Amino acid sequence: MDKDLEQLLSEINFYQNSDVDYDNFDKIKGFDSMELGGKIEIFWKDREETDKGYIFNLPHQDSDEYDVCVHVTDVDNSEGMGDAPDEYHHLYHLVSLERIDKIEIL
Known part of the structure; x- marks a missing residue:
């Protein structure tokens, strides 16, 4: 199985089968x-x-329960050389990262 897909499925499984901290979703603007x-x-x-x-x-x-995935197609790599590869994550994984300030849904 593809490593990215395996990681994404693991993140989905964690969200669906664990007690999650829903306060982390306060970082999201525009979810409605x-x-x-x-x-x-x-x-x-x-x-x-x-x-x-x-x-x-x-x-x-x-998707009504924050159970969605994100395909990050434009990854900032301003400190590196070349382009950064696309990333796939569950939304909960992203909001649980301390380094993330907010996520805007456009």
Whole structure:
């Protein structure tokens, strides 16, 4: 199985089967207007540039319950050389990261 897909499925499984801290979702702005395929922008506490991507879900996910995935297509790599690879994460994984200041759903 692809390493990215395996990690994403692990993050989904964690969200669906664990006690999560829903206060972390306070970092999200615009969730009420969220649409699958909608754009997302990730703001970091320690970086000036943002990451950008879109929201999607797999058939066994319930998007009304924050159970969605994010495909980060434009990863800031301003401190590195070349382009950074795309990333796939569950929304809860992202909001639980302390370095993330906020996530805007556009």
